[in-house]
């Protein structure tokens with residue numbers, strides 16, 4: 387942290403360096419990555435080529451590993467614009483990279499998608515990334531996801547989908563904040579606690595918050611069909627949507 391940039395709400399600083407603490411702070415997030423991997427593995431194959439998957443916001447590789455572990459015949463491009471995060475994934479997942487099943491891209495999600503051809507990807511998968519985007523950027527990313535998917539291609543996202551009931555959402559977030567304080571004060575990680583609190587303010591801000599019904603409408607407006615939200619637990623939920631044939 388510096389005076390010029392007093393806080394880093396994203397992943398380049400303390401949060402990125404100690405991201406593994408999230409397994410204690412938000413155990414549901416780990417389960418959501420498992421669900422994303424399982425959903426990708428169930429995507430119906432249309433030919434005998436490896437499943438072509440783009441992952442947005444691969445981070446330290448938690449979701450990436452779930453996807454790779456669940457599907458053998460796969461070609462996964464994992465996109466993340468934060469070297470502190472992606473560097474950790476690259477170290478952990480060298481074996482898959484060596485087998486040619488995994489490639490990394492350090493561009494931001496929108497730029498990475500813009501470089502892909504129309505109708506070239508079977509599945510775009512993500513966890514806990516899209517909620518970090520501003521609403522306008524998210525809309526552009528969703529349009530690009532739709533463009534790059536093959537007909538019948540799938541978008542799968544395990545993420546923070548804010549509850550439509552604002553009072554309930556606030557109460558749930560307050561419980562979450564209490565858990566962060568309990569765990570991080572006990573671990574004497576006050577710097578990390580400060581950064582996660584700042585990050586949470588960004589997540590909850592009006593130009594970022596990914597409210598459930600608006601998020602699903604945004605997918606429909608982009609052309610997606612079969613939009614389905616499942617596995618809701620607190621602020622977490624899994625969303626799947628298909629590009630019509």
Ligand SMILES: C[S@@+](CC[C@H](N)C(=O)[O-])C[C@H]1O[C@@H](n2cnc3c(N)ncnc32)[C@H](O)[C@@H]1O
Pocket residue numbers: 397415419442443444445446447448449450465466467468471472493494495496512513514515518519
């Ligand atoms: C909360 S982490 C999630 C990582 C992993 N999917 C997981 O569930 O543990 C969000 C990741 O999205 C990345 N990210 C945020 N904005 C991005 C953008 N515009 N383009 C690409 N990656 C982005 C961050 O660098 C971070 O690694």
